[in-house]
Every structure is written in C-alpha cells, then in structure tokens.
Amino acid sequence: MAKIVVDGVEYEVNPDNNLLQECLSQGLDLPYFCWHPCMGSVGACRQCAVKQYRDEEDKDGILVMACMTAASDGAIISIEDSQAKDMRERVIESLMISHPHDCPVCEEGGECHLQDMTLMSGHNYRRYDKKKVTHRNQYLGPFINHEMNRCITCYRCVRFYDDYAGGTDLAAQAAHHHVYFGRHQDGVLENEFSGNLVEVCPTGVFTDKVFSDHYTRKWDLQSAPSVCTGCAVGCNTTPGERYRSLRRIVNRYNSEVNGYFLCDRGRFGFDYVNSDERLQAASKRVGGGLQAFDEAALSGLLTEFADGEMIGIGSPRASNESNFALRCLVGEQNFYSGLADDEQEATQLVLEMARDQAFHSPSIREIESCDAVVVLGEDVTNTAPRVALALRQAVRNRSLDLAADCNIPAWQDAAVRELAQNERSPLALLSSYASRLDDVASDCVIDSPAALAQQGFAIASELSNQAAAAESDHGDTVKRIAQQLKAAKRPLIIAGTSAGSIALIQAAANIARALHESRGAAIDLCLLVPEVNTLGVSLLANPDNRLGSALSRLAAGEVKKAVVLENDLYRRAPRAAVDSALAKAEQLLVIDQFETATTDQADIVLPSTAFSEHEATYVNYEGRAQLSFQVHRNYRGARPGWRWLMEDADGNVEDLINRCAEEATAFAKLDDLLPAAGDFVASMKIPRQSHRYSGRTAMRSNVNVHEPKQPIDDQSVLAFSMEGIPASKDARLMGAAWSPGWNSNQSISKFQDEVNGELKQGDTGTLLLERSGSGQWYSAPAQAATPAGELQVAPAYQIFGSDELSARSPTIRQRMTDAYVSIAPKDAERLGLKQGDAVSLNGNGSLATACIRTRIKPGTAAVYCGDGQINPHEIGDSVALTKSDVAGERSLSGLIVSDLYEEDY
Amino acid sequence: MSEMSNESTMVNNVIASSATRARRLNAEEIAEIEHEMELYPDKRAVGLEALKIVQKHQGWVSDESLLAIASYLDIPVADLEGVATFFNLVYRRPVGRKVILFCNSVSCWIMGCDSIKEQIEHRLGIDFGETSEDGDFTLVPVPCLGDCDRAPVMMVGDDLHRNLTPEKIDQIFEQYRKQLTADG
C-alpha cells in the first residue's frame, strides 16, 4: 500500500497501479479515453492530465498523464488544478474537432463516454467552425455499424481487437488528421469478439447493428441482470427490452466470469426471442395438426396427464428449476438428463473430476493468470468462446514477467508489448484441425482425437512415473510440453466433452494428477461442456439413467407416457431410436420454445419462455451456479417450463429454488443466490426501468389510449416499473450500470470495490460442488483400427451454428455455414473431392460440403453437423465419404478458417 | 519457402474470397523481397520495403498487390494497409508515368511556390492528388525536399528541379511531354 494525496486529501492506494486507475478506484472523477481497465495505458489521448507536485513545498507542479504515472508512495497530485483542468478541456476540444454534431441520431447517445467526458472536462461549447474531416464508412458484416466521422482516435478499438482479441482484419490506417480505423476493404469483421468494439469504442464509431435496426436509448430499455445461455461459460449479460421486443444484449461485469467482454454468439444470438416462429399457445394434436387448448381445458391438463408412470427427459438448455420440476413430476428414477449417451458418460467423468481434490476448475479470470496451458482436443473458440479470449491473455503472462524484470509496470501496455515482442507463455494446442488460437500457440499438434489422447497420456507419463506410459508420435513435443508445465507457476490443462472422446478427458486428468503429485496443490483442470446447463441437469439426473434406455423403455412399451422438456431428441440420439420410441409412446408432451422434430411427434405441445422471459439458475462449466433474472414478460402463451410442470400453477420460482436447494443433492447452496429480504430499503422492489424511462403513458396509445397497468412481478424482487429503489449500490441486482455523470458502461468503476475488482455487495455466483474425492490414474486405451478407406471422425463446431437456440437467431444465421467435412488435400485427391463438393457420409443420406484444409491430419475428417443438418449420433468413430451428385445447395460461405486449401493458386 | 508461400497465398477467409484476389508477384519482385527478408529479423518489418519494391515494378500498389505482399509475408493485410496508407509516397491509386513531388513547405512557400503550383494546374489541369487526363503526370505535395536554399523546388520522377519560376514550368513540362511521347 502507498499513500498519495489528491487535492489535499490522502488516499491509500496500490503502488502497482497508475494514478488514473487509483483515482477511479477511490471514486474520483477524472476524464480519460484511451485507458481501459483491462487493457492498461498507452497515453495516446492526453485526456487524463493532472498536476503532480514534487513535494509539499512545490507550488508549481508539472502536468502529467495520470494513466502514465505510477501511484507511487508520497505522490501529490491535483485533479482540480486550473492548468490541469484547462489542459483537459483543450485536449478534448482538439480530439473532437471533427466530431459531428449528431448525438440525436447517434446510437451511442445517452450512453456515450465522449458525451460524459465533454461534460466532465467542461468542454461544452464548440468553437471550431471550419470544414471537418469526413470519412467513408465500411460494411463490416451483420453485427457492427461503422461511422468513422465520430472517431476521436483513442486507438482503443485496435488495442482491443488486435492486441487483446487477436483479430487481424482491423487496423489503424493513414496518418495525421485522417487516421482511419477499419478493414483493408469492406467485409465481415472476422474476430469472434468483434461485438465488444461496441462497448470498447468510447464514441459511436462502432455500434451494434442489430440494436440500431430497432433502436432505443439506454434509459428507455427495461433491463435486468441476466446470464448468457450460449454456452457453458455463463457470461453475465444485460439484455434490454422495449415495446415487447428484446433489443440488445450488452456485457454485465462479473469479475470472475466474463469481466468486460462477451463473445459474438452471446451478444448477437438473442433475437430468436422475438421470432414469430416461437411456439405461442398450448396445443394438442387433433388429427394431423395442432389445435390450441382453451383455458378451461388447460387447468386440468397436467392432473390428467400426470396420472400414471411416465418418463421425463430434461435438457441441458433448460434451467435447473424446469429440470427439477420435471424430476419432481416424474420421480427421480424416471428422470433423464436428455444428454446424448456418450456425452452423458463424458459429463459424468467431468463431474467426477469436479469433485476431485487434486484439481481446481478455474474461472475465466483464473485462466487468464495461468502461465502454461495445454488444450487437449477442445476447439474452445467454437465451444466456449470466452475461454479462447482468456487464453489470449494467459499467454501474455510471460511478457508481464519480462516487464517485471525490467521494472516496467504491467499497466504500461505498449511498453510491455514492445519488450516482449513474440515472447509468450507456452500454450500447446493438441487439436484435430487448425484452430483460431494457433497464432499464439507455442505448439500445435494436429492429429485424430484418439491420437491426441495418446499424446496427452504421454505428457502425463513424462511428468510422473505413476502415470501409465503411452506411445507418442510427437516425442519431442511431448517432452517440451511436459517441461513447460513443470516449469510453470500455474499450469492449466483444458479438455472437454466436445471431441466425443472419454480418453481425452482421462488424459487431461492424468496430466493434472501428475502435476498435483509433484506440487501437492490443486491443479487447474478446466473441463468444458457444451451447453448452458449441461452440468446442472447432469447433477439432477441419476447418472445411470441414459437417454438410450429411456428410448428403449418407451419403444418396448414399458412406459407409455413421456414428457420432453426443451429438448429435440433428434439431436441427441440416432433418428431410428427416437422414431421407434416416440411412435410407441401413447402420450408425448413436449415443452419447447420452437417447433422441432420432437414437437412434431408430440400429442401435447406447450410453449416455454426464453432466457429473458423467466428467472432461472444455471450451472456453468466450473460448477458455478448463477441467477438470471426475468427481463420482460412473454406476451404470448409461453410459460417457464417449470410452471407447466408444477401442480401449483401460481408457484413462485424463488420457492422452487429453495425447494431444489433442500431436495437435490449438490444443490444445497443454490438458495445463496437469492437476494435476502433484508437487502432492500423498506422492502421496496428494485425497478427494471431507469428513472428516465420515457413514454410510459404513451407508448401503447396506438393500441389503446388508456395507459395499461404495469405488469406485476410476483416472482422476484424486481419490478416491471420505474418505481422503487434503484439498485444504485447493490450491483448484484443492477441491470444496466449507471452513475451520475457516467452514462456509459464505464460507470462500472463506480460499482467495483476497486477497478477490476469485485462488485460492491456483488455476487459472482455460487460454486456448488465440494471436493472430497481422491481420484485415480487412467491408462491409454488401445487404438482401434480404422476400417480401410474410411476416415477417423473428429467432431467440429462453429461459434455460429453449434448452439441450438442462438442458431435460430436471424442475426446469427447470417454468419452460419452449412454442414461440412474437413479433409486433407491428400484424402480429397484420393476420394476425388474438390473444394465445395457435396459429400455423402456413410452413404446414409447425410450430406456435407467438402472443406479441404491444409492443416488437418490425412486420415481424419472433421465433421461439422451444421444446425441439425447431420445427426452426429449416426456417424461412428470413422466415416466413409463419397462424392454426391446431389446438386449442392449448401455452401461454405460464412466459414472463417485460415488454412483453406486452394488448389488453383 | 515455396511451400510456405503456397499455403500463405490462400485467401484467409471464404467470405472475402469473392472480393479482390491476390495477384502473383513476379520473379523479380520475389527475389528482391527475399533479399530484404534476409536483412530483417521479422517478416512484418519487411512490409514497407516490399511495398516499395512492388511499387517500383508496378508503378503503384493495387489491392491485388497488397494482398499478394501480405500473403507472401504472411502478415495481416489490414496491417500492411496501415503501413501503405501511413506513407504518402506509397501509392494506393494508379499514378501517372511521372509523379511530381511538389514541395509546399515553408521555404518554398516563402519563395512563392503557390504561383508555381498555379502554373502546373493551369498547364496540366491537375490539382494535388490528381493525374492528368493523358495519364502522364500525377501531382503530390511533399513537405520539404531538403533543397530549401534553391526553393521553390519540385521533383518530376527522379529529376530534381530547382529555383522554379512559372516560365520554367512550361519549359520543363514541354520537355517531359516530348520525352514521354518519344518513349511511347
């Protein structure tokens, strides 16, 4: 700790930080642009000038940039000094000299850091009346708008996009008064985190295109704290609604999980919520079609249906509450997780590791602090995107060490990067095809999943002689990786269920166990699962209840009724198995948001609410349970899954959460997530609408001139209203961050205990699992031979397309690609396949597009199933490919890979 | 190298593949770029030299050339564009057969370069950044050619012309006209 004096007041600060950061941590207001809490300082904008004095005698002082000056012990500074103020006022004037006067039509308006800073710095009259520099804007794809005239050249965009997120197609161009931030030509921004530009850019240069198409000011949005359901990371989000439609999603800070950034699947994959294709009314099958129930029939529905034994199939994309309610309805012995059988087996293994004392499951923030990483067969960019962004920061730990050796503080971003050049902490990627992280990897081993598992076992046996020996084709690499792990301060092993290989997870566990043995401490083992609540539903279901056996019980007529909760079984098992089970089921009740192949078979279809329409909890890959509040109502007939399933239709979700905590093993701590009654002023509700929420009396007057009563929220502590006590201090209940003078997302520093710290009274979620197990070593399985002429299958995934719900989003659809099969040029030649050819898989009618890549092992085929275009459970460990003469309607457009093979060049 | 260049010339992105495609660098360009690569530790650092080499051979740097260089050096094309557009004398648009580097900095300004420029405009019909209709000349401003004691100064192609007067301009361009016509 150090003491500094700011305008005569003494503060205790952290000397490892800079003055700007520490002033903000103390709650002081000091304008800035180029500094960003997690990207450090470059001193580019000169906006954060303060006066610094040599000592108490020094009355003159010098102007320094707060973001470029260490908060060293004894520093005496003034923010209020008139020269400093004057400098800041002039700097902002010059930065925005060509900035247009277009706030009223700018999407940033009302949450614009530039607006806030003009006010804060006192620049409220513009003197420049000459011709302004103008620019041509670019088409940047379906996510982002470009309006370069608004740029103040703070360089944050390229620092985020290139330096932080590893993007390569956005750069600063030209010089002096016509500096330009854009691509080399119009085109889609390729990086998977491009949406963060919207929040990183302090002005309206990069704005959310989807939001812009149905724009609403921030203060007019109804919002609540929510959790992304795009994958198992569970990033925290703030969705905003108006006029009964969900308008956008922005990041919500959680120090342990997503920090300041989301991936583009999470940010843009929400607009299926507004889709007219959503199921709208409870209906039953009459003849061939569905007919809506009338209200009266509806009330007796469940009582009637629930009579007698039935099977309940849950879902990894449904909340704990809905799954639990289904379990209560059908009884534990009849409740199934709804995971595919092989995935269930793999997930159980993940859960076993999650209870093993030898391991620790790292949060995103913890991943960033690891200094040697091995990724075994998991394409994190496409299965858990936020993890990929964290890994890009993890490889920078080496540069921070180098900087520390040279006495360069970590926040001196440009200096640290300049010093390190291409020096990085080791990141070994063992993968079946080239990935989007290869550019920062120290080693890329490309091989089939089975062979990768062998390498994993070999690394473990290199580290410990207790670990079973394994053959390796990459001996030197294996040795090097083992060495790097051994030498690291905080090694990390990543694997997951997506590669469909138990052996890969076991190999990862062996490596971590070997490290644990020599270190004694718990080793970071990050095992990823694909969906938002894969772990939650797996904890609720009996591990021996396999989907396959549920289907056979139905097919055999043992049980005649089934309830399927938000699950399309045709994505979880071979078509024939589902067909025969559903054909035999006498009564099938399916709850879902959309029509699926499964609802098509149902006798009763009940529409369920989307993530923003209900309060729910989910368990992320770490075993972290998080609470997501309802943002807005569903104005059609959808209800939360659990509500259809509980006898008591008036039930309250928070009661259900309490009940789940009491009854379900492993969920004992779930109720910690609920806000306690005593947390509120005079037990007033927290408004979801801002105090500036406008037009309430008029917004529906095109329908009816009477102002409707605000909907009552009988479920939670939040209100669908602007009345109540705003969560201005309790960040846990705060949807959109706002603080006086800070209308942009930069206001978050007002809610953090210190910059980049936890939220005041914040809640990072609750880790559900206790570790007590002591685990075991695994040995490498015998390598199965691939039938002659066939290729070994490696499942492939796409950030846009592999998640069932976001794939329904019209925005995401614009970036999706059809099912493809990636093969090496050699195999393509042997099979007579050309880039883009239609390929038949196993001759069973499954069609994919040939995608010939240079960086895939000959003999393997990476199969991407598209959005339900191919049933992955009908493809074995190996596949026979033949050219199909079905005219290819499908294409690879939308695919972004760096190693596409182009014969003709 | 040949294998790498083969791989790296692939367009990075299928979405972009319908757009501009890289042209092939010719053998001389490649030889010169290879030579520069020996002199720098990092391929990224060769970017500027490579742009100059290509410009020397092609007269300017087209989108196709930009892609070709980026692929050859295996660096992001956006970064290379950043370099190319940073320098005024890397031409990203076609230029005339002769580029006029016209100094309009302090000394030349004091010595009346404005009237010289007027004369050029009058004679060739071009302003800064423009190319004459016959494709012979492009006029580009430069800040100081380092020959202030003989201001006003300009370069046409590789030739330096000093102590300019409006009359001299007519003579000079008359000569170039002849020369260019003779060259075809």
Ligand code: SF4
């Ligand atoms: S585009 Fe935005 S982030 Fe980038 S330099 Fe301009 S103002 Fe800063």
Ligand code: SF4
């Ligand atoms: S999809 Fe996953 S990584 Fe992306 S924002 Fe959502 S939870 Fe985070």
Ligand code: FES
């Ligand atoms: S914030 Fe300090 S110079 Fe930009």
Ligand code: FES
């Ligand atoms: S100012 Fe023109 S040559 Fe120096």
